[in-house]
Amino acid sequence: MRQTVSGSWALFRLAGRISPGKLTLSSVLMVLQSVALPLAAPALAVLTDAAVAGDARRASIAAVLVAVLVVAALTAGHFAHIFYFELGDEAVMRLERDLIGLSHDSPGIEHHERPEYADRLQVLRTELNRSGWGSMQALLSAIGLGVALVITGVLLAELNPWLLLLPLAALPPLVLGRRAENVLGAARADAAADNRRARHLFVLSLDADAAKELRTCGLGEEVRTRLRRSWDAATAILWAGEVRADALRAAGQLAFAVAYVAATLLVLRDAVAGQRTVGDVVLVITLASQVNQQVTAAVTILQQLQRAARSMTDLAWMRSLVQAQTVHGAQVAAPDELRDGIRFDGVSFTYPGTDAPVLEAVDLVLPAGTSVAIVGENGAGKTTLVKLLCRFYAPTTGTITVDGVDLHDLDPVGWRDRTAAGFQDFCRFELLARQNVGVGDLPRIESDDAVLGALDRAHSSDVLARLDDGLDTQLGTSHADGAQLSGGQWQKLALGRAMMREQPLLVVLDEPTSALDAQAEHDLYERYAAHAKAVGATTGAVTVLVSHRFSTVRMADLILVVADHRIVESGSHEELVALGGLYAELFGIQAAAYL
Numbered sequence: 211m212r213q214t215v216s217g218s219w220a221l222f223r224l225a226g227r228i229s230p231g232k233l234t235l236s237s238v239l240m241v242l243q244s245v246a247l248p249l250a251a252p253a254l255a256v257l258t259d260a261a262v263a264g265d266a267r268r269a270s271i272a273a274v275l276v277a278v279l280v281v282a283a284l285t286a287g288h289f290a291h292i293f294y295f296e297l298g299d300e301a302v303m304r305l306e307r308d309l310i311g312l313s314h315d316s317p318g319i320e321h322h323e324r325p326e327y328a329d330r331l332q333v334l335r336t337e338l339n340r341s342g343w344g345s346m347q348a349l350l351s352a353i354g355l356g357v358a359l360v361i362t363g364v365l366l367a368e369l370n371p372w373l374l375l376l377p378l379a380a381l382p383p384l385v386l387g388r389r390a391e392n393v394l395g396a397a398r399a400d401a402a403a404d405n406r407r408a409r410h411l412f413v414l415s416l417d418a419d420a421a422k423e424l425r426t427c428g429l430g431e432e433v434r435t436r437l438r439r440s441w442d443a444a445t446a447i448l449w450a451g452e453v454r455a456d457a458l459r460a461a462g463q464l465a466f467a468v469a470y471v472a473a474t475l476l477v478l479r480d481a482v483a484g485q486r487t488v489g490d491v492v493l494v495i496t497l498a499s500q501v502n503q504q505v506t507a508a509v510t511i512l513q514q515l516q517r518a519a520r521s522m523t524d525l526a527w528m529r530s531l532v533q534a535q536t537v538h539g540a541q542v543a544a545p546d547e548l549r550d551g552i553r554f555d556g557v558s559f560t561y562p563g564t565d566a567p568v569l570e571a572v573d574l575v576l577p578a579g580t581s582v583a584i585v586g587e588n589g590a591g592k593t594t595l596v597k598l599l600c601r602f603y604a605p606t607t608g609t610i611t612v613d614g615v616d617l618h619d620l621d622p623v624g625w626r627d628r629t630a631a632g633f634q635d636f637c638r639f640e641l642l643a644r645q646n647v648g649v650g651d652l653p654r655i656e657s658d659d660a661v662l663g664a665l666d667r668a669h670s671s672d673v674l675a676r677l678d679d680g681l682d683t684q685l686g687t688s689h690a691d692g693a694q695l696s697g698g699q700w701q702k703l704a705l706g707r708a709m710m711r712e713q714p715l716l717v718v719l720d721e722p723t724s725a726l727d728a729q730a731e732h733d734l735y736e737r738y739a740a741h742a743k744a745v746g747a748t749t750g751a752v753t754v755l756v757s758h759r760f761s762t763v764r765m766a767d768l769i770l771v772v773a774d775h776r777i778v779e780s781g782s783h784e785e786l787v788a789l790g791g792l793y794a795e796l797f798g799i800q801a802a803a804y805l
């Protein structure tokens with residue numbers, strides 16, 4: 211309950227920040243809508259008594275009042291809707307902007323890879339899409355409903371205090387209605403397998419690709435028979451569920467009907483005894499039916515608010531997780547060039563939320579101006595090493611220093627500006643071809659010379675030859691006239707992107723050539739090796755390459771073999787082959803496979 215209150219309050223404050231005027235106006239209109247009907251009931255009672263007494267003037271005034279209140283009830287909500295719809299839309303946009311900020315504004319990516327973060331993000335995205343302005347409606351309705359319940363309660367108590375028990379009688383239809391929903395949900399779950407099978411068979415029957423095999427195997431009738439059987443089975447389960455659900459709903463309504471009649475009789479008895487008027491009987495009849503609706507609305511609104519509050523709490527949790535990664539305090543600017551290189555001293559790393567260390571007490575030196583290859587079996591920790599170098603994570607223990615400065619004291623933005631990176635899971639930016647590559651160095655995104663140079667360094671210029679408008683070609687399926695690229699072509703552009711920065715201190719290539727064939731990768735890395743030497747000579751850049759292809763790896767100045775959470779071997783290709791250890795074994799296996 212505390213979460214619901216604090217979450218609702220957070221939502222209310224958000225609406226207030228967006229537009230205090232719209233919030234006030236829609237709150238007033240919602241309260242008006244909610245109180246109009248309960249207030250119409252006593253007006254109706256006065257109208258009835260005046261009519262019975264033959265007091266035309268009084269009856270006319272009461273009739274006008276009833277009409278005004280009923281019109282207010284019908285229209286105030288409509289006008290409120292216009293304002294809270296805008297408020298809700300703006301709130302969703304702000305929350306989405308918050309989410310985007312959470313995704314991008316931290317130097318690390320730890321939160322992205324935590325299952326709890328991913329779960330909450332998934333729920334939040336669904337909730338924002340699904341409930342949207344509905345949460346805002348629930349919030350404002352709750353305010354109006356609260357006032358309406360108080361008014362109804364006072365009027366009922368004034369008639370007879372026992373009538374305050376009426377809201378309790380509205381609970382059986384509610385509880386049994388929920389049970390009915392569960393029964394239907396269970397029926398839908400039970401029918402899901404047959405439903406899925408039927409849908410699959412239906413799609414199969416219409417599918418152009420399947421048409422050939424269905425004909426050659428003579429499966430047309432068989433598919434139809436199975437489809438009918440699956441539909442029949444699913445429908446029978448759903449039908450049985452519907453019947454049970456309807457019976458439960460009817461039982462609930464019957465329970466309220468009994469209480470409703472009892473309440474009416476209670477006042478009717480007093481009226482017969484002359485203690486109450488006919489108008490009071492009309493009043494109880496009107497209010498009692500409203501109580502049923504109010505209790506149902508209250509429970510629905512409460513559930514909506516609980517969901518909205520959970521979303522606000524999740525968002526706050528995600529915000530605190532991301533803020534914990536935010537760097538505070540003075541930051542050292544990235545050096546203009548590397549003189550010594552990058553050192554790992556006793557670096558251990560365990561992914562947050564897990565127990566097993568991926569790296570343990572790693573000591574290594576990546577000398578300035580060298581190309582370094584990292585090899586090891588799947589899951590050995592190669593990408594983890596790269597992520598630490600890119601400063602996506604902090605080591606659990608130990609330090610990584612860049613020319614003697616702790617990587618975590620370096621300004622993260624400055625370090626990223628001097629990092630060029632190509633990853634296996636690259637992005638497919640659906641932009642113009644020039645921009646797709648140019649985003650690798652944002653200030654030069656529109657520079658043809660820079661983009662063409664990067665593509666050349668990435669050995670990827672051939673992709674342009676196949677694009678109708680060259681660098682001006684729109685890429686991607688989200689555009690009607692967007693060029694469709696193969697996986698390898700997208701990857702080549704991504705490689706070009708990684709080559710955009712001309713003065714990097716760190717070049718990282720983490721299996722960025724998985725969609726290319728062995729020869730293409732080999733040719734490419736020959737270029738990379740030349741490029742690495744060139745930038746190494748000017749900025750002392752370290753080029754780090756992760757690859758499973760030893761023909762490529764052997765070109766590196768230094769090869770690191772990762773196994774058992776450590777660097778188990780390091781040296782040049784010749785040194786490691788001569789050592790006769792794990793590298794020599796892995797190299798031998800791959801060389802034999804290519805013979």
Ligand SMILES: Nc1ncnc2c1ncn2[C@@H]1O[C@H](COP(=O)(O)OP(=O)(O)OP(=O)(O)O)[C@@H](O)[C@H]1O
Pocket residue numbers: 323324561564568586587588589590591592593594595
């Ligand atoms: N975000 C994460 N959270 C928890 N564990 C992770 C995460 N990412 C990787 N791991 C684990 O860390 C270990 C090392 O993973 P890493 O991706 O560094 O291996 P790799 O050597 O690059 O493997 P591959 O050659 O298959 O790409 C694996 O056991 C993996 O399951």
